[in-house]
Amino acid sequence: MISLFDMETEQLKALAQYRDVLESGSSFKKNFWKHEKEKNGIRLNCQVITRYCLEYIEAITYDMLPKYNLKQLKEIFVNNRLSGMLQTVFENDIVNVLINAYPKQFDKRELREWMWSKHGIWDNDDYVIEAVQYMVLNEGIRRVELIPKYDWKKRLLKYGIYNILSRFDWSIYNLFDFVYPGRFHPSDFRYRAKWKTPSIHQSYENAYHLMEKIFTENQLTDDDIVLLNSTGFRKLGLISMLHSIFDGKSEKAKEYYFYKTISNVENKKKLQLLIQKAKTKKENEAIKKRLSAVSTGKYLYNLHSNSGTYSYLKRCAEKRNIKIGDLVEQFGYVYKSSRAEHKKINPKQVWDLRINGHTYVEIAKKLGSNPTSISNMCKQHFGGDPLIPRPIDDYITIQELMDSYHMDHKTIMKLVTQNGFENHFTIRNRYLKKSEIIPSILEYKKNNLQHKALLNRYGQNQLLQQSCASDLLIG
Template sequence: MVDLFKLKTDELKALVHYKEVLEEGNRFPKGFWAKEANQKKGIKTICRILTRYCFENLCRLEVDDLPKYNLKQLKALLVKYKLSGMVQRVFNHDVLAIIKNAYPDEFRTRKLKEWMWSKHGLWEDHNIIIEAVNDMVKREGIRRLEDIPLFNWKERLLKHGIYNVLSYFNWSIYALFDFVYPNKFHPSDFKYKTKWATPEALDNAFYYMHKIFKKKKFTLNDILLLNTSDFRNLGLAGMLVSVFEASTLKAKEYYLYKTIGDKQHQRELKEDIKNAIRQKRDKEIKERLSQVAVGKFIYNLHSNASLYNYIKRHARKNHMSISDFIARYGYIYKSARKDAAVINKDDIWNLRKQGLTYVQIAQKLGSNPTTISEMCNKYFGGDPLIPRPIEDYITVQELMNTYRVDHKTVMKIVRKNGFENHTTIRFRYLKKSEIEPALKEYVTNNKHHKFMIERYAN
C-alpha cells in the first residue's frame, strides 16, 4: 500500500488531483499527462504513484497478486479507476510498460518478470523464454539436466501457467528444451510413447539403448547376455516389439553392427553370445569353488550337497570327472569318498537285452540294483525287456481271465506255434495278434475245454 508520508510534493499533488477525479468526477487538469508523455527515459514518477495507488490502495492488490491477472484485466482496472488517459496518452496502451514503470525495483530484483504476463499473450523475446523455462525447472527442484526428460512437461507448463510458450516451438517439448539447453537432448527423450512409430525409429532405438546401457554401465558381455526379460526391465519392451519384431538378436545386431538380418553378423553375434555365456558360467563356477577352497585344495565336496550336485552336473555336461573338472579352475580336489560311477542308460539297455538281471547289471557297471531299476523307470518306463509298443502285447494273466484257460494251456499254444514270448521280471508278454486268434480257435473247437466250461458253469 502507498505510504502517503513518504511521498514527494509533486507526487502528493498528483494524488490530490486523482482523488478529485475519483470522488468529485472532475477531469485531470489540462496538460496533466503532457510532460511524462514526452519523457523518453527514466521513471515517470506521476504515473508510477498513480498506478501503484490504483492497484494497492483501491484494488487491494499486492505485488505478488499482479501475475494472477492478465494484461487485459489490469488495463480494465486502470480504466475503471479513471486512468485511461495515462494508459492511452503516456503508454500508448502498453500495460506491461505501465507495470514496469510502477515497479522498477521489483523487476530489477526479478521478483516480477516480463514473462509472467507472456503466458497471457505471445512469446517473442528469447531471453524471456529462457528465463521462464529456467525458473520453472528450478521451481520443480530439478538440479541435473539428464533428469528433465523424465517429467511430464505438459502438465508442468500448465501448472506454471506458461503452456502457450510451446506455440513458439510448434508445440514441441523437445524443441523448447533444445532451445533453452542447446544440444543436451535427443528427440526421442521427449517422445516416449510415440518414438517407435516414426520413420526415425531405428535411430531412436539405437540412441535409447545406448543411453540406457551407458547409464547402467553395461560392458559388451552384459549387452550380449541380455534376454527378453532384461529388455522389459530396462523399459525397452515396446522398442523390442515395434522395431525388432521382439527379437533380442536383431536388437543387439543393430546396436553393435547397425544392420538387421545380416547373416554373417548374426553368426558372429551368436558365437559371441556363446562365449559370453561360457565366460559367465566359468566365473560363477570359480566363484563358488573359491568359497569352499582351502588354498588351492578343495576337500570332500560330498558334505556340501548343493555345490557337489552343481559341480557334478557341469562335469558330466563336459564329459569330465569331478577332479578333472575342478582342476580346470586351478584347484585340486581331495575326497575321502569315491565318486559314484557315471552310468550310461544305453549300457543298461544292452545288458538287459542280453538277459542279465538288475543285480548282474549293477555288478558289471559298478552300481547297485536300486539305481539300475530307477534308471530303467526314468529312461525306459520300466524293464527294457517289456516289448514296445506295449499296446500290442498282453500278459498271460489277462488271457487267462478273458478266455478262461489255464497258464499251461496258453504256454502250450505258444510253444506249439512259436509265438513271441517276452519274459520280464514281473510278467510274461505275448503278442495279441498271434495269441488271441489261436486262443479263440482253441476255445471254439476244443471239446475238452467246452466240457470243462459246462461242468463248472454252475
C-alpha cells in the first residue's frame, strides 16, 4: 500500500489533483499527461495515481492483479478517469502501466509480464520458458518425466496463458519440447491428434514409443505383452492407439512391437509360437501354485478331497494327453493315490470264488480288498456277476415268470426242484433256463387239478362280482 509519508511534494500534488478530478468530475490540468510522457524511467506521478486507484479505490493489491485480464484492468482505469494516462503516457499498454506502478514486484518476479498474456508476449523465448516452468512448479511437479501425465490444456486455461499454444501450432508436445528440449516424445502426450501424422511410418513409431513406455511403467514382461488382448490394451490406456493405428487388432500391435512389421507371415507365425509358449508357461505357473497349496512336502495325498484342484489338474492332464500322476511328476511332486497302492487281484480268483458260491463280502475278506472293488472288477472283466448265466437271453428271472404266467414263487420253485432244472442264484435275482421252465409251467397249468380249481374259483368270483354290480345298478 502507498504511504503519504513516503511521497515527495510533487507526488502529493499529483495525488491531490487526481482526487479533485474524481470528486469534481473535472479533467486533469492541461498537458499534465504530456509532461509525464516526456519523463524517462519510472514515472512517479503515474505510479502514485495508479496505485491509489487500484489499492484505495478498487481495493486490489498487487498479488491480486493476475486474477484480472487486460480488458478488466483497462475498464477499471477508464472508470476511474485515467483514460488519458493510458492513451497519452502508456499508449494503451496496460502491462507497462503495471510495471510502472510496481517495479520492485516485477524485479523480484512476484509479478511477471506474461501473466496477462499480452498480444505478442509469446514471441519472447524467455517469457515462454518462464511461464511454463512457473506453471509446472506451481502444480507441484518436481520431475520432468511426470509432465505428460497431466492435462495441460486445463492448466493453461487456469493460469491464463492458453494462447501460448498459438506459437506452437496448438501442440502441447511442441510447447514442452521447446521448454525441455529432447525430454519428450510426441506419443507421451495423450491427445488424439498425435496419431494424425503425414507419414504412417511416423504414426507407427509414435505407437511403438507409447507402447514401450507404458509396458515399462507397468513392468510387463514379454510373456505378459504377448498375452494382451483388446481388454488388456484398454486397461493400459492404449485402446485409442489400437483403434487409430492398428484397426483395433491387438495381434497387429504386438507384431509391430516385437518385429516392426505389419501382416508379415513369418513374423505372425513367430508371434503365435510366443503366445503359445506364454500360455503354457502361465498354465504351468498356475499348476505349480495349485500343487504347492495342497502338497505335503513333495507328496500329494488324498487329492480327491480337494475337488477344485483335482478337477483343474484333470483338465490340464487331459489337454496334454497324460495322466494326473504324470502331470504331477513333471513339477517335481509325487502323487500318492490310494488306488495305486491297492493289492493287485487276479480276476480268475474272483471268478472261481464267486462260482463256488462265495459272496462279495467273503471274497473281499479272502483277497484283502473291499466289496465295492470286487463288484467293479466283476463288471469290468466279466460284464457283471459271474453267477449270471450266459447268454443272458436264454434265461429268465422268477419275477418275470410270475408276471408273465401268473404263478406264485413257491409253485415255480417246486417245479424247479422236482425236475432238477438249472438254478442260478445271484445277489439280486434267480435265473432259470427258458427252454426248461416255460414248457414245464405250461404243462402244469394244463394238467394240474389244483391249479384248475383255483382258476375256476377265481372265474366264478369274477362272475358273481359282475352280477352283484349289475343288480345294484338296476336297483
